[in-house]
Amino acid sequence: xxxxxxxxxxxxxxxxxxxxxxxxxxxxxxxxxxxxxxxxxxxxxxxxxxxxxxxxxxxxxxxxxxxxxxxxxxxxxxxxxxxxxxxxxxxxxxxxxxxxxxxxxxxxxxxxxxxxxxxxxxxxxxxxxxxxxxxxxxxxxxxxxxxxxxxxxxxxxxxxxxxxxxxxxxxxxxxxxxxxxxxxxxxxx
Numbered sequence: 340x341x342x343x344x345x346x347x348x349x350x351x352x353x354x355x356x357x358x359x360x361x362x363x364x365x366x367x368x369x370x371x372x373x374x375x376x377x378x379x380x381x382x383x384x385x386x387x388x389x390x391x392x393x394x395x396x397x398x399x400x401x402x403x404x405x406x407x408x409x410x411x412x413x414x415x416x417x418x419x420x421x422x423x424x425x426x427x428x429x430x431x432x433x434x435x436x437x438x439x440x441x442x443x444x445x446x447x448x449x450x451x452x453x454x455x456x457x458x459x460x461x462x463x464x465x466x467x468x469x470x471x472x473x474x475x476x477x478x479x480x481x482x483x484x485x486x487x488x489x490x491x492x493x494x495x496x497x498x499x500x501x502x503x504x505x506x507x508x509x510x511x512x513x514x515x516x517x518x519x520x521x522x523x524x525x526x527x528x
């Protein structure tokens with residue numbers, strides 16, 4: 340995403356939350372623009388725009404950088420499957436492959452958290468279990484934790500080198516290009 344595209348995203352956020360924006364000082368707007376730009380610049384503009392659009396429609400408060408990044412992952416991957424759904428997929432695999440499946444052969448599954456959960460609990464242990472209720476509870480708990488961690492890592496992972504924050508300055512023109520359009524008319528210095 341370019342700095343200009345990031346400004347467009349910030350304009351959308353500012354317009355969607357006018358009450359919160361009005362409570363911010365000039366310095367707050369400048370700082371927010373710099374931090375959000377540094378935190379989002381490595382992402383794809385279309386994904387960020389779609390993520391912000393979703394967040395604006397579903398939240399009463401201005402989204403954080405972390406929320407935007409997490410929503411951008413959801414835009415690409417879709418919403419995370421709940422643990423119970425993953426357990427159902429695991430049971431379907433057990434019915435399909437049974438305990439005869441060689442442990443060294445990978446399953447054709449596109450969910451890394453599901454594969455990690457099966458690997459952690461043990462395929463043969465899941466296939467030959469005498470206590471499916473306990474296995475289900477353990478599976479769902481572990482899957483939810485692994486999937487949450489996977490999503491968080493995907494949101495944090497950068498596709499570009501980190502962007503340094505601009506140095507703090509008292510010169511209003513130094514940040515003017517970054518925050519153009521964020522402040523209502525008559526508020527610029």
